Amino acid sequence: MVRHAFMAARAEGVFxxxxxITGSDLVIEIVDDAPPSDPSIWSxxxxxxxxxxHGLRMIEELxxxxxxxxxxxxxxxxxxFRLTRQANNS
Numbered sequence: 265m266v267r268h269a270f271m272a273a274r275a276e277g278v279f280x281x282x283x284x285i286t287g288s289d290l291v292i293e294i295v296d297d298a299p300p301s302d303p304s305i306w307s308x309x310x311x312x313x314x315x316x317x318h319g320l321r322m323i324e325e326l327x328x329x330x331x332x333x334x335x336x337x338x339x340x341x342x343x344x345f346r347l348t349r350q351a352n353n354s
Contacts, residue, residue, distance in 0.1 A: 294341045300334035
């Protein structure tokens, strides 16, 4: 998110990263002041792995929840990882 957010528009920008443990979850929030980007059009399917751009797909596969928002003055990502897993009783 960070590298790609600032590449197209400008070389500099501000972002914040916050990580909080709440109960049994690790919640990571990233906010930037890059131009708003529509997460529904992001795709890395046609990009060769050596060119990067696969972080979103990895996050969606590894995280328990991942939500991306375009805001009027930037972008926001909230990524949640459950720190404890329920046992599978089947």
